[in-house]
Amino acid sequence: MRPWRIVRREAAAVDDGWPEGMHPVLRRIYAARGIAAAREVEHRLAHLLAPQQLGGMERACELLEQALRQQQRIVVVGDFDADGATGTAVAVRGLRLLGAAEVDFQVPNRFTHGYGLSPALVEELLPRRPQLILTVDNGVAAHAGVAAANAHGIAVIVTDHHLPGDALPAAAALVNPNLDGDGFPSKALAGVGVMFYVLLALRARLRGSGWFAGRAEPDLSTLLDLVALGTVADLVPLDYNNRILVEAGLRRIRAGLACAGVAALIESSKRNAATLCAGDLGFALGPRINAAGRLDDMRLGIACLLCDEPRRARELADTLSAINAERRDLQAQMVEQGEATVAQYLARHGADTLPLGVVLFEPEWHVGVVGLVASKLKERLHRPVIACAPAGEGSDEIKASGRSIAGFHLRDALAEVDAREPGLIQRFGGHAMAAGLSLSMARLHDFAAAFDAVARRRLDAALLDPVLHTDGCLDAADYDLELARQLRFAGPWGQAFPEPLFDDEFQLIDWKTMGETHLRLNLRHARCREPLAAVMFGGYQGSPPPARLRAAFQLGIDDWNGRERLRLLIRHIEPL
Known part of the structure; x- marks a missing residue:
């Protein structure tokens, strides 16, 4: 196994359309991620790809309109991860907004049903007498489950984003941007994103058929906090289209417009809604939803996301937080076991045989x-x-x-x-x-x-060869709290659109541990007059950090006690 190697990203050519006041470091960061024009960071909902471009959409919307007009009983079948949970909540909330009278949901239990729409799950649904099953974030491989539903006269609409196998299930309609021949330009939609697109297309179809005559159209943007959460939590690439969805959801959350369940998760995870960023969705909220499906029953997570009563939502969010704490402890034990197994193998056989x-x-x-x-x-x-x-x-x-x-x-x-x-x-x-x-x-x-x-x-x-890609070094003036604030909200950062990471050389002034495994450091930079505070979570390995070091770091913000201070968040250290 080889040590990590720092490699600086190369910036693409940049046009002249950037706002005059944009920080040059931010321009450099965007260029290194392949963005050459200001319009590519204008995350307006008007720039979303058209829903009608998704294959299978017309047939899916035809069936859903029929279900609404005939007041059919619809059961949404989701998945037991955060994408499936948010997608299920989006489907249930969205269909109700569009006028569906009987919408219920079911999610398979990881331990009894296995993944996705299965024959066993279909049998379990029969007492509810569903007339239409709508899958979210699953179904493209559910050959047996779809066949079982068909055998009982239940139509199935599959919405999914997973890669298909050699054959497709015999669903009444199938919407998935990753099907062979589908011309939808973004293949990175999460399951919740696919479901949101179905609702957008269905609303357009209903508008054209006069469904909303005499009443206001529902505002589907109220679902974007859920779309953002599921998209980030599922670690799909944040291409331009996904960044539009995520940024729109974050704007709603920061404006205090999140649904009660998302607001409760933010409060339970001790985050600040007004400054929430994509990283908080991925590292604080998403794991709490996922924990329900990993250790308990994802219906808890979905119930939280569907809850409109703040006190009850907070109770559910606190339950999810407790399950997540249990998950962290179990994960730590299992990782320790796995590392010990690998270490024993290496000691016995050598690294070359791994x-x-x-x-x-x-x-x-x-x-x-x-x-x-x-x-x-x-x-x-x-x-x-x-x-x-x-x-x-x-x-x-x-x-x-x-x-x-x-x-x-x-x-x-x-x-x-x-x-x-x-x-x-x-x-x-x-x-x-x-x-x-x-x-x-x-x-x-x-x-x-x-x-x-x-x-x-x-x-x-x-x-x-483990490579750590950085955005290079910073000038002395760039070690600045205002730049840290700009970088925090300049994304949304995430998979395939990484958060800015810099590298430079420092001298260690002093250090101490936080807890058992974290480091708090004071560093001196040759070009900076004042020392720089830094923290490295999980950085203490039992020995002092080097006196002279090269570090890969983010410009972070320490907001302890409500006062903001610049603090470097170190991701990697190597001695000089």
């Missing part, structure tokens, strides 16, 4: 947390990792979740394993950077060998 595609299994691991373990170990090892756990107590089935590195398409790798060894994987699905699968306990070693073999064929040696 698989390029790492597969880890512990019989006591919790199936709801293995994806987070894979993510942490992927960061430490800088190679694709799949973490596995028993599907249930006494089960001979394994459920696994994987995380990948840039340049290695995880779902395609699993598809290659499946093609080379049919039957080895029972089910799989996902994206380039994350995927899930199930297999027999008896075939675990076969799978580990097959996955490593595919990784060795597909992974170029250069991809294993």
